[in-house]
Amino acid sequence: MPRPLSRAFFDRSVHAVAPELIGATLLCNGVGGVIVEVESYHQSDAAAHSYGGKTERNAVMFGPAGYAYVYRSYGIHWCLNVVCEHEGSASAVLIRALQPTSGLATMRRRRGVKDERLLCSGPGRLCQALAITRHHNALPINRPPFAIYAPVVKPAVIVGVRIGLTKAVDLPWRYGFAGSPFLSKPFKPLLAQKTV
DNA sequence: TATGAGATCAACT
């Protein structure tokens, strides 16, 4: 039997929670899969939505841990985060990619693509596949329609710099399931990234 | 393989 993740699991440093989410199973109305890629965002981090303080959009990040923070990206897509570390600072983990395991036919229909690797390999793609929208903002991540389970086996986790940012681009706060073909983009060797 | 444009909206200057 899979072990559901408690709210307390998320009420820790975002940098402790993020790598431990790799290999966990995330479902929305029974549709979803295994988390293979995440990024962490901390209030002290210029790229975080919470960096400039509380606003109407990011208010959930300033609330208790274990809740979904869903925001509109580039006017087109939705992106899903899980809020961490309630006390002290506003932080969240961006869910960037899943390995689809449940509801494949539903996800193919919603996404309009057949290739399994293109169903959930990106934050915007996975929200479309799981039908996550603004209506899911501020919902608990471990209560229906969501469900989240601990990894059955601890996978090997690789680390890299985050993707698509213009601020704080060098922070190694991206985590991935080593060797997974379902990552949004490949990880480069961390030591090679700064070489000229 | 790599680079560029367009879609489209809320926060911010």
Added chain:
DNA sequence: GTTGATCTCATAC
């Protein structure tokens, strides 16, 4: 008015 935690499709090499 500009920018962005994105994705897709088109064109170029």
